[in-house]
Amino acid sequence: MAYQQITYEVADSILTLTLNRPDKLNAYTHIMQNEMIDALDRADRDDDIRAVIVTGAGRAFCAGADLSAGGATFDRAAREDRVTAPLRPNGEVEWSDDAVRDGGGRLTLRIFKCLKPVIAAVNGPAVGIGVTMQLAMDIRIAADTARFGFVFARRGIVPEACSSWFLPRIVGIAQALEWTYSGRVFEAQEALAGRLVSKVVPHADLLPAARALAREIADNTAPVSVALIRQMMWRMLGADDPMEAHKIDSRGIYSRGASADVREGVTAFLEKRPAVFRDRVSTDMPSYFPWWQDREYK
Numbered sequence: 001m002a003y004q005q006i007t008y009e010v011a012d013s014i015l016t017l018t019l020n021r022p023d024k025l026n027a028y029t030h031i032m033q034n035e036m037i038d039a040l041d042r043a044d045r046d047d048d049i050r051a052v053i054v055t056g057a058g059r060a061f062c063a064g065a066d067l068s069a070g071g072a073t074f075d076r077a078a079r080e081d082r083v084t085a086p087l088r089p090n091g092e093v094e095w096s097d098d099a100v101r102d103g104g105g106r107l108t109l110r111i112f113k114c115l116k117p118v119i120a121a122v123n124g125p126a127v128g129i130g131v132t133m134q135l136a137m138d139i140r141i142a143a144d145t146a147r148f149g150f151v152f153a154r155r156g157i158v159p160e161a162c163s164s165w166f167l168p169r170i171v172g173i174a175q176a177l178e179w180t181y182s183g184r185v186f187e188a189q190e191a192l193a194g195r196l197v198s199k200v201v202p203h204a205d206l207l208p209a210a211r212a213l214a215r216e217i218a219d220n221t222a223p224v225s226v227a228l229i230r231q232m233m234w235r236m237l238g239a240d241d242p243m244e245a246h247k248i249d250s251r252g253i254y255s256r257g258a259s260a261d262v263r264e265g266v267t268a269f270l271e272k273r274p275a276v277f278r279d280r281v282s283t284d285m286p287s288y289f290p291w292w293q294d295r296e297y298k
Contacts, residue, residue, distance in 0.1 A: 005032040007057070008039050013050040014214045015043050015116075016207075022058025027066040028129045033103050037110045044115045047280045050218035050226075052114070053210045054137060055121040061146065064128030096298040104129045104161030111136035112162075112234060115227040115281050117217055121210040122146040123203065127185060131196075132159070135166035138230065140196065141210050142188040143203040148196065149185035169237050171195050222261045222277040224284055228252055235292060248291055255286035 007018040017039050019026040026032075043049045056062055085099040093100060111118055111133070120140040127149040134140050150167070152159050159167070159180060168176040175194045179186070188200045201209045217226065232252070236245050256262055261279045268275035 001035065001038045003035045003039070005029060006035045006039060008042070010046075010049060012215070013048055013218045014053060014211060015039075015046075015049045015051070016053045016055065019054070019056045019062050022056075022060070024066065025060035025063035025125065026056045026058070026130070027063050028104070028133075029066045030103055033107050036107055040110050040114055045282065047223070047282050049116060050223060051214035052116050052118045053121050053207070053214055054118065054134075055207065055210070056123050056126075058124075059145075060124040060130075061120075061122045061126040062130030062133070063125055064130050064151065098297070101297060102160045104132060107133055108136040108161045108163075108166070115230065117214070117226060117230060119210050119214055121206050122148075122188075122197065123206055125149075125185075127151055128155075129161055132161035132163040132166075135161070135163055135170060139198055139213065140191075141199045141201065141206065141213070142191060142197040143206040144188055144200055145203045146188040146191070146197075146200075147185050148179075148188075148191050149183065150180045151183045151185070152180060154183035220274070222265065222275075222279060223281050224259075224261060224277075224279045224286075225256065227281050227285065228256075228289065231290070251288045251291070252286070255288065259284070 003020075005019070005021050007016075007020050009016045009018070017036065019028075019032060021027060021029075021032070040052070043052055085097045086094045088094050117139070118137040120134040120137045122134065122140060122142040124143065124145055125147045126134065127147075128151050131148045131150060150159070150163070167180070171179075171194050179194070188197065191197045192200045199209065232245075232248055236248075239245060259279060261277045264277060265275050
């Protein structure tokens with residue numbers, strides 16, 4: 001796919017995805033959504049990519065949904081590119097139809113399934129989908145110029161992009177409700193205090209800080225282990241008992257314990273040298289992976 005609204009740049013095993021509508025403050029569109037999903041598919045297939053950084057071009061990360069359709073922005077049946085869902089015999093919308101699905105949710109669910117670490121480098125304003133898309137990313141680093149806003153109630157809509165699942169798990173229910181009830185836009189330091197972001201740095205230091213973190217992952221860790229850790233951590237957020245973690249931990253320790261990567265990692269530690277991990281995400285994931293069943297949209 002040739003990208004119109006994002007850029008895809010790989011350097012030294014780090015992929016940088018840049019939302020690239022700077023004249024529109026990188027406002028989110030269906031084109032951008034589909035390009036991001038395609039780019040993440042590519043990244044998961046490419047064993048040379050060890051980490052992904054997502055940032056914005058120009059002075060914004062993403063100013064939210066493109067509002068050029070005015071009041072019809074969120075009314076799919078009223079827009080020029082309208083898509084209408086079929087109706088049930090009783091006249092109710094057929095909620096299982098893809099036409100009803102939230103586009104931002106499609107993106108965050110794709111990020112959720114990624115096999116590579118995803119780092120948000122938040123360079124400026126991030127509002128609506130501009131901030132909710134970040135919630136499925138693993139680590140968020142903000143420039144001191146960044147601002148955030150969960151503005152649903154101020155637009156008369158509700159949380160999207162699966163943020164009602166992600167946000168309380170990241171910042172806690174009270175903080176999530178304060179930000180979403182008020183819909184106010186807040187500064188990077190408040191995001192840091194509320195644990196939405198892990199670090200705030202001067203704007204000029206943002207991408208170097210994100211790349212340094214990505215570089216540390218790429219240079220020192222086993223890619224198969226990182227892919228497994230990512231899914232273990234995220235999916236255990238929904239487990240109903242620590243026994244579920246024990247089951248997956250046990251499978252992972254048993255299968256990875258016999259791998260060439262573990263032999264290399266231990267030997268390198270004992271010999272006080274950098275490890276060279278050979279297992280590849282594309283071919284060497286353990287047989288028990290994935291251990292979950294994907295949920296259908298219905």
